[in-house]
Amino acid sequence: MATLNLVQAINLALQQEMAKDDRVIILGEDVGPNGGVFRVTEGLHAQFGDNRVIDTPLAESGIIGTAIGMAMNGLRPVPEIQFEGFLGPAYDQIVNHAARSRSRSRGAITVPLTIRVPVGGGIHAPELHSDSPEAIYAHSPGIKVVMPTTPYDAKGLLISAIRDPDPVIFFEPKRVYRSFREEVPEDEYTIPIGEAKVVSEGDDLTVVTWGASLFQCIEALDNAPDDVSIELIDLRTVDPFDMETIAASVEKTGRCVVVHEAAMTCGLGAEISSRVQERCFLNLLAPVQRVTGFDTLMPYYKLENEYLVNAKRVGMAIKETLAY
Amino acid sequence: MPKTTAYTATIEYVSILDEKGNFDEKLGKGLITDEQALDLYERMTVCRQLDEFAFKLQRSGRMGTYPQNKGQEAAAVGTALALNPGKDWVVPSYRENAALFMMGLPMHYVLQYWMGDERGSQIPEGVKMTPLSVPIGTHMLHAAGIGYAEKIRGTKNVVATYFGDGATSEGDFHEAMNFASVLKSPVIFINQNNSWAISVPRAKQMASETVAQKALAYGMPTVRVDGNDIFAVKYAMDEAVKRARAGEGPSFIEAVTYRLGDHTTADDARRYRDPAEVEAWIARDPLIRTRKYLEAKKIWDQSKDDTLQERAKTIVKEVVATAEGVSKPEVDSIFNAMYAEPHKELVTQRETMRTSSLGKNPEQVGLKSEALGTRH
């Protein structure tokens, strides 16, 4: 079994799925011979040619709108938006067409589309290259939002997303692209959309997270005292998220800390917190805590590390929640 | 060194059957058979009556807002005549009902849609059409993608997309023109330039003298036609379809026409339009000149017309009865139409018709769920 990083795992998933299903089309800026600015689509143009790996004009709305049309007419397009900050121009097409088509036509015209987008900060990049807008799309009915962190999860989830009959935004935590490797099976496998993973089991407190912050949480858990056992949940899918797993955990532990890189107000931590409060009210031993980005823009990279959620902040929240 | 010419272009204007009924035999030869012409005239007449009745439906509270197609019937039927229903696609906005009907959409669907029922957009299987969508100028991109899929499948099917002069201001219009061109998507961009975008006239909408010239920027073949002339429209469409089927990529047609009615029933054009202008365009009505053509060919007369008007009235009544006769949509469809399979939380919301959580778990407060009143 090969040990792959996130870029390689995604590349492998695309390559295998394109070989298996000739309806799968990749399109985006620089995805062809250049292999994508992060090299995620490396080698695919050479293997599958101009018709299936398309270098598009510089127009996000155009990319997504055209991909929507392709999906409406029987293809399985996987457009790439180069950075999450550039989803803006495509918002109308995503939310007002991709997410709406099935409902608008009561199932006659559907959009099996997977939009790949690198997300999140920590790579010392300029503005609009480091944001986390997943809550905006989670709030829009009709589209699913997936954010795997590990190579193994990414491969399984991307294939599920491509095969899903409805539109999916597939966020790829860019600071994890090359920083973590693990064994990824060559064989075909899928991970269901909407299923969380319990990364480690525990009885005293539940940490819920997704995206690159997973690693900061793991670090915080490593630094926690030995007599405390913490259950760590990686959601993997942000919308619809796996409330069953979260509820079962909090019923057991009675304490919950939600960690996300995105800004606090109206981030998904608020939704999770609310549902935990509703479902597990009688089991709660402490209020649900959120460790998140501030209600500010992500600063330019000199101050980036002040903004990003780190193991220390996660650890503080864990400690305070345990002490409550 | 002396300057050379980097680029020149001319745009042709095509008119074959003018408002007085004069017919250019040379250009018009073989475009539309007598049988087809009679059929188109009948269709335009039925659509005109449906349009007028739809207006009355709205005014008497039986239907919501409705945009009249009045005056633009020729651009719709003339283009659709060149297409193959069930194979070629139509990606419409909302002022080409006659084309939709020719391409297989049951007539009552249009009324059902404007009566607030999504099932009016549930395009029947085998009909190659996208449903009406409200954001202006965003659907042409879909046409580019749909066309691309036909192209790589090698079907030779084409995609006709309709939009107004206002839509050509939207960014997505330009992106669609660009994408269709570089992808060589078999798309025909059919611009119904009806001179008005609600109350904004073309002269305020753009500095371009014609809409057709916008296609030059994308290296796309383009032409301007008299949009109220079914022959001119068919002429341009035949050429565009031929190019598209041959793999030469997209074309642009500007059909110059006029919106005889208001923007929608919520608008009153008398507030901003010069009555003289409207009068002039009433004289250019496609129905008038087409009838003149048929009469000149001795295949039409007053008594035939009376019969047609009656038949149209009957057809319209049936269509309205069908649209009004459908059962109320199921509440469940709100939830079931979001995804192929609704996820757990959606199912809970559908079954309880609540989001407040205690209502979903009534045992938590020792109350039976009936006590809290579940749905229905």
Next chain:
Amino acid sequence: MAGKVSSDPNIFLLPDIGEGLQEAELVKWLVSVGDTVEEGQDMAEVETDKALAEIPSPRNGVIKELRGSAGDKIQVGDPFVIYEGGSAPANADSKQDAELVDPQPPSDDVAADEKDQGTVVGKVGDDLVGASSADGKALATPAVRRMARDAGLDINTVVGTGLGGRVTKKDIENAAAGKGASKKPAAPARRETTPVYDTPAPAPKREVMPIPAGQETVAIPFRGVRRKIAERLRHSVNNAVHFTVMDEADITELNILRKKLSAASGEKVSPLPFVASAICNVMSRDEFRALNATVDDANEQIVQHRAVHLGIAADTDSGLMVPVIKDCDGLGVLEIGREVARVARAARDRSIGRDELMGSTFTLSNVGSHAGRFATPIINYPEVGILAAGRGREGMVVKNGMFRVGMLLPLSLACDHRVVDGATAALALAEIIKLLENPESLLAPARS
């Protein structure tokens, strides 16, 4: 639909023709009263904020009334044109007609709370589920947890008396005052599901014979066990001279104690064994032995008994049966509870032996425990007394001029006046109640 539609097809309400309009000014009528109009024919010209518009008729018909004159402002949704065939109320009641086609109006009747009243005898073999959390961790709202913490209590040691064994504010108060029951926190275990709450014991199944459609009566045969029971009741009423004294016991403390016992023993403990124990305690005292007696008509004598063989009147599918717990005064509360369950179950499935249906010296009946307060029970002849327990209810308890809400158990003691005088009966009942109100005293058997 663009607005309200009247439920009466002869009344045409002014539609909203412009996306959110509230009113329109009538410019002029285009038709007159008495005119026959066609569907689609313009009837009026109106002016709105958005447009000058004609209003066409939605149907064919003959005009009966035109509501409004030129210059009037008509409200959207008000009756505008009335057609022949209908009667239109004056505009003042127009709201009556304008029914909005509204999907599923919300239901707002809430069924009564069905809390566990602690019925005296639960149905034997009930699945009364999960009184407290499986792994010993208390269930409580955050506010209550804070109270516990402020009171310096480990909430996991406080017995919860709320829904599903929740620890309530009251429980914390009692625990803090040293009055409530406490328990050892069990070792934590993984909880499987969210807590499930007590469901009240369902009323016993009664043979219900509906009168068939088309008939005025239904005939139910009067024989077998039903007939036998009827004969016994007749005999009792004919011979014993019945009188009844009634009172209520405050079983608030008793409930706390029995729940503690339930939790500790893992068995369900209802108030019935406590009542049985109280009876045994009182009946074995000399001054009340007169009630623990049977009448021997044949020999014209009254036989007083030392031991208390307590009959437990049980409701079965075939009617009333009275299985007997021999030497009940020698049993502790838990044992009584088990015995009750055993004989009641045996009675219900008719596996009970004849000897277990004989020989009682006093009878306890809870047959009315699902509803009702006081009763005038029929003595289980040839005994001389019977105690009936009604349905436990919340009520006011007044003591030393102070009052609180407590749980009350109504008790009705019927005696044979040939044998028992009023004062004795009343005093006996008072003693029983006194014991029930000091439940710890009942934990040990009356007779060791």
